[in-house]
Amino acid sequence: MxxxxxxxxxxxxxxxxxxxxxxxxxxxxxxxxxxxxxxxxPIARAAETDIDASTPAQPPAADERTREQRRFDRAxxxxxxxxxxxxxxxxRQRAFARLDVNHDGRLSxxxxxxxxxxxxxxxxxxxxxxxxxxxxATTAPHRRTPARQARCNCAPQAPAQPPADxxxxxx
Numbered sequence: 001m002x003x004x005x006x007x008x009x010x011x012x013x014x015x016x017x018x019x020x021x022x023x024x025x026x027x028x029x030x031x032x033x034x035x036x037x038x039x040x041x042p043i044a045r046a047a048e049t050d051i052d053a054s055t056p057a058q059p060p061a062a063d064e065r066t067r068e069q070r071r072f073d074r075a076x077x078x079x080x081x082x083x084x085x086x087x088x089x090x091x092r093q094r095a096f097a098r099l100d101v102n103h104d105g106r107l108s109x110x111x112x113x114x115x116x117x118x119x120x121x122x123x124x125x126x127x128x129x130x131x132x133x134x135x136x137a138t139t140a141p142h143r144r145t146p147a148r149q150a151r152c153n154c155a156p157q158a159p160a161q162p163p164a165d166x167x168x169x170x171x
Contacts, residue, residue: 063070073079077087097103101111110117123135131139 065073072083075083075087077090096107099107099111099114101114119139120131123131123138125135
């Protein structure tokens with residue numbers, strides 16, 4: 001390697017490092033939030049309740065029980081620390097009783113399929129014993145709210161207000 005090649009190599013490496021440093025500086029400046037576009041601070045809700053505003057809000061206490069302990073407690077209906085067969089099958093017995101319309105202790109096909117049959121007859125708007133694409137689309141199941149969201153008592157957050165633009169009147 002001669003001296004000219006070494007100088008070319010050093011110049012190339014130096015310019016590459018300079019470009020990388022400029023990119024890092026540019027990226028870090030773009031990553032910092034602009035203070036003029038910061039969303040407004042959330043409204044303090046301490047005035048609405050009897051909570052002292054000087055103390056920070058505490059999250060609810062976590063349940064000390066494990067998932068299996070909670071599952072056991074749900075099944076142990078009389079809270080005696082033991083699960084009987086009747087306690088274990090109770091949810092299924094209730095579901096069976098709801099389906100057994102004539103209470104004869106047996107499920108006929110019609111009793112078992114009553115929801116499907118009702119859904120079909122409701123969707124069949126022209127009563128031709130068949131569903132068109134439009135009629136079938138009305139049978140789509142409705143989405144339920146996930147259980148965690150339904151149990152959440154979190155306060156809804158207000159949508160962020162756009163910043164006031166002071167430059168409109170200036171020219």
